[in-house]
Amino acid sequence: MNTHTTESTNATDTTGRRPALVRAAKDAPVSRTARRGLARRRLGPGLPIPYGRAIGPVLLLAIWSAGSATGLIDPRNLSAPWTVVTTAGDLIADGRLQSNVWTSAVRALSGLAYGVAAGLVLALIAGLSRLGEGLIDGPVQIKRSIPSLALIPLLILWFGIGESMKVITIALGALVPIYIHTHNALRTIDSRYVELAETLGLSRPRFLLHIVLPGALPGFLLGMRFAVTASWLALAVVEQVNATSGIGYMMGLARTYGQTDIIIVGLVVYGLLGLLSDGLVRLVERKALSWRRTLAD
Amino acid sequence: MAAHTGGLTATVPETGTAAVRISGLVRAFGERRVLDGLDLSLRAGEFVAMLGRSGSGKSTLLRALAGLDHDAGGEGELSAPDHVSVVFQDARLLPWKRVLANVTLGLSGADAQERARTALAEVGLAGREDAWPVELSGGEQQRVSLARSLVREPQLLLADEPFGALDALTRARMHTLLARLYERHRPAVLLVTHDVDEAIALADRVVVLDGGHIAADLPVDLAAPRRPGTPEYAVLRERLLVRLGVEVPSG
Ligand SMILES: Nc1ncnc2c1ncn2[C@@H]1O[C@H](COP(=O)(O)OP(=O)(O)O)[C@@H](O)[C@H]1O
Ligand SMILES: [Mg+2]
Numbered sequence: 397m398n399t400h401t402t403e404s405t406n407a408t409d410t411t412g413r414r415p416a417l418v419r420a421a422k423d424a425p426v427s428r429t430a431r432r433g434l435a436r437r438r439l440g441p442g443l444p445i446p447y448g449r450a451i452g453p454v455l456l457l458a459i460w461s462a463g464s465a466t467g468l469i470d471p472r473n474l475s476a477p478w479t480v481v482t483t484a485g486d487l488i489a490d491g492r493l494q495s496n497v498w499t500s501a502v503r504a505l506s507g508l509a510y511g512v513a514a515g516l517v518l519a520l521i522a523g524l525s526r527l528g529e530g531l532i533d534g535p536v537q538i539k540r541s542i543p544s545l546a547l548i549p550l551l552i553l554w555f556g557i558g559e560s561m562k563v564i565t566i567a568l569g570a571l572v573p574i575y576i577h578t579h580n581a582l583r584t585i586d587s588r589y590v591e592l593a594e595t596l597g598l599s600r601p602r603f604l605l606h607i608v609l610p611g612a613l614p615g616f617l618l619g620m621r622f623a624v625t626a627s628w629l630a631l632a633v634v635e636q637v638n639a640t641s642g643i644g645y646m647m648g649l650a651r652t653y654g655q656t657d658i659i660i661v662g663l664v665v666y667g668l669l670g671l672l673s674d675g676l677v678r679l680v681e682r683k684a685l686s687w688r689r690t691l692a693d
Numbered sequence: 694m695a696a697h698t699g700g701l702t703a704t705v706p707e708t709g710t711a712a713v714r715i716s717g718l719v720r721a722f723g724e725r726r727v728l729d730g731l732d733l734s735l736r737a738g739e740f741v742a743m744l745g746r747s748g749s750g751k752s753t754l755l756r757a758l759a760g761l762d763h764d765a766g767g768e769g770e771l772s773a774p775d776h777v778s779v780v781f782q783d784a785r786l787l788p789w790k791r792v793l794a795n796v797t798l799g800l801s802g803a804d805a806q807e808r809a810r811t812a813l814a815e816v817g818l819a820g821r822e823d824a825w826p827v828e829l830s831g832g833e834q835q836r837v838s839l840a841r842s843l844v845r846e847p848q849l850l851l852a853d854e855p856f857g858a859l860d861a862l863t864r865a866r867m868h869t870l871l872a873r874l875y876e877r878h879r880p881a882v883l884l885v886t887h888d889v890d891e892a893i894a895l896a897d898r899v900v901v902l903d904g905g906h907i908a909a910d911l912p913v914d915l916a917a918p919r920r921p922g923t924p925e926y927a928v929l930r931e932r933l934l935v936r937l938g939v940e941v942p943s944g
Contacts, residue, residue: 588785595759595779596799596845606798610789687789687825 475657480664483657492646497665500631500642503559504669507566508627512620514567515574522575523582523612524604536575544569544626545633552637562634569630573622581615582608617681624673632666710737711772712849712881713758718769720753720762727753728767729905737848740875740882742892744937745902751885754902755779755851758883774848778841778880780855784834786826786841793822796841812840815877816870832863836870843878850880854887868894889933893926894919901936909936 445451457477463469464476471479487493518536521528544565555561585608593603635644643662650658713735720728727750735741745751756762757771759779786795796809813819816836826834835855842850856864872895875882886892892899893913901909911932915925 588781588783589787591761592781592785592787593799594761595777596841598799602799606790607787610787613789685789687791688827 471656472654473656475660479657480660483655484661484664487658487661493661493665496641496643496646497669500635500644501669503562503634503642504566504627504631507563507630508570508623510563511567511570511627512574512623515571515619515623516578516616518571519575519578519582519616523579524608533579536572539568540572540576544572544630548634548637557638562631562637562639565634566627566630569626570623573626574616574619577619577622578612578616581612585611614685617677617684621674621677621681624677625670628666628670628673711735712737712739712774713883714770714772715754715758716770718754718757718767718771720750720757720765720767722765726905727765728757728769731769731902731906733900733907735849735881735883737881738879740884740895740897742884742886742896742899743902744886744889744892744899744933746937747887749902750905751902752853755853755883755885758849759851774881776845776847777849777851778843778845778847780835780838780842780850780852782854782857784826784831784838786834786837788826790826791822792818792824792826792829792837795826795837796844798841800844808844809840812844813837815843815874816840830863832859832867835859835867839871839874843874846878847880850882852882852884854885856891857887864888864891871895889930889937890921892933893929899929899933901933903936903938909933 460469460474461477464471464474469476475483484493518532522532522536523529547568548561548565551561551565555564589607589611590603593607598606631642632644635642636648639645639648643665647659647662650656650662711734713733715731715733718728718731719726731754733754743751743754753762753765757765757767758773759777760773761779786792787798790798792813793806793809796812797805800809802808810819810822813822816839818833818836818840821829821833826837829837838855856867859867868891875895882896884892884895893915896913899909899911899913900907903909909932911929913919913929915923915929919926921927921930
C-alpha cells in the first residue's frame with residue numbers, strides 16, 4: 397500500500413470550492429445561447445406546439461358543429477353539440493345524471509377494489525413461492541384467455557342479475573392485468589439486486605420489504621392503469637344487462653326513445669370518468685415512483 | 694471464519710493472520726474448468742490486486758469468496774472471514790432508496806443511521822444523504838457503494854473492477870479515496886482490475902490469474918509515492934504485462 401493519502405483532501409469533489417472552474421462552466425453556455433439560441437434536437441419531431449394535443453379534438457368538434465349547423469348531420473343520428481350541452485344541463489338540473497353517475501362509479505370502484513385486492517394477493521402468492529406459482533399461475537392464464545365479458549351468462553346463472561353479478565364481472569376484468577403485471581414484476585426482479593441482498597446478509601423478510609416489493613411497485617402500478625380501463629369497459633357492458641340504474645341504463649333507455657343527445661352525454665361521461673381515473677393513477681404513480689423522476693422527465 | 698458450502702470442505706484456519714485461504718479450488722461451468730486447482734492466501738489487512746485477461750475467471754473467484762456461486766460446480770478448500778463486503782463494478786444502489794437508506798440497508802442497531810452518515814462523510818458525500826441514486830454521477834454512486842461496504846467494518850473487501858466504468862480523472866480520485874479508506878479501516882482487500890497501473894498504485898501484492906490458477910504472484914516493493922517513470926516501476930509493470938500476454942515494445 398502506498399501513501400497517496402497526503403493528497404487525500406483533494407479527492408472530494410462535492411465541496412464546490414473551485415471558483416475558477418465553476419465560473420467557466422457558467423459562462424460558456426450563456427454566451428452560446430446568446431448567439432445561436434437554444435440548441436434544437438435535429439432528429440426530433442420539431443418544436444412543441446402550445447396546446448398541441450387539443451388540435452385533433454377541437455377540429456372534430458368544429459366539423460361536428462359545422463355539420464349540425466348546415467344540416468348535413470341528421471339530428472336523429474347525431475344531435476348537435478349545443479343540444480348535447482343543454483340536455484346535460486337538464487339532466488343535472490333534475491338530478492338524474494348525478495344519481496346515475498354515482499351508481500355507476502360505486503359499481504366500477506367496488507369491482508375494481510375487489511379485483512385489485514384479489515389480483516395482488518394472487519400475484520404475491522404466485523410470485524413469492526414456487527408452489528403458489530404452480531397452483532395459481534395456470535388458472536389465471538386460462539382465465540386470461542377467456543374474456544371476462546364472455547363469462548356473463550354463467551355469472552348471471554350463479555349470482556342472478558343483481559349488483560353482485562355486475563361487481564364480480566368488473567372485478568374479474570380488473571384482476572387479470574393486476575395479476576399479470578405484478579407477478580411479472582416480482583419474477584423479473586434484477587438478479588443483481590438478489591446478489592446484493594446476499595452479500596449484505598439480508599434476511600428474507602427484509603429482502604422482500606426492501607428489494608422485492610419496491611422493485612415490483614412499477615409493475616403493479618402499470619397493471620393498475622390497465623385495471624382501471626378494464627373496469628370501466630366491464631361496467632359499460634354489464635350496465636347493458638338488465639340494469640335499473642347507472643349511466644348504461646340511462647343510455648339504454650335513451651336508445652328506446654331515440655334520444656341521441658342523452659346517449660352522447662353518457663358517452664362523454666364514460667370518457668371523462670376514464671380520463672379522470674387514469675389521471676389519478678398517474679398522479680399516484682408519479683408520487684410513488686418519484687425516485688425515477690429524473691429519468692422520466 | 695466461515696467456510697462456504699456447496700461441494701466445499703470447510704477448513705478451520707489455524708490461529709494466524711490469514712484472512713483468506715484457498716487451496717485446490719476448482720470451479721467449472723459444464724465441462725469448462727474456469728478455476729482449476731487455484732491456491733491463494735491473503736493475510737489479514739493485506740491489499741492484493743488481481744490481474745487477468747477477460748474471461749480468465751477473476752469474477753468467478755470473487756463470487757466463490759463472496760459465497761455467490763450457487764450455479765458453479767466445484768471442489769477445493771476455501772475459507773473467508775465472516776464479515777465480507779463486496780463492491781461491484783456497477784455501484785448497484787437500489788434506485789428506490791435514497792442514498793442514506795442505501796447505506797443503512799441491512800444494518801441493525803440504534804446507531805445504524807449515525808454510522809451510515811459517518812461513512813458517507815468519509816467518502817466525501819456528507820450532505821447528499823437525501824439524494825436519489827439517479828441524481829448522482831457514476832463516481833458518486835460508486836462512492837456510496839464504498840460507504841455501504843465499509844460501514845459494515847468488513848474483514849475482507851472484495852472489489853470486482855470497481856472503477857472500470859469511470860473516467861480517468863474520477864478513477865484517479867477514487868484510487869486516492871480507496872487508499873485512504875484502506876489505511877483507516879485495514880480490511881484485507883482483493884481488488885480485481887484490468888489496469889496494471891491501478892494494481893501497482895494500490896496493492897501490496899499483485900497476482901495474475903491465468904489458466905485457472907495463479908500464474909504470477911509479485912510483491913510491490915516500491916518506495917512511496919509510486920510514480921510511473923522510476924526504473925523499478927517500469928520493470929514491475931513490464932513483468933506484469935508480459936504475464937498478461939501483452940507484447941511490450943523493447944527499449
Ligand atoms: N454463470 C455462468 N455460467 C456459465 N459460464 C460462466 C458463468 N459465469 C462465468 N462463466 C464463464 O466463466 C469464464 C470466466 O468468467 P469470469 O469469471 O466472469 O471472467 P473474468 O471476470 O475474469 O472476465 C468465462 O468464460 C465465462 O463465460
Ligand atoms: Mg469479471
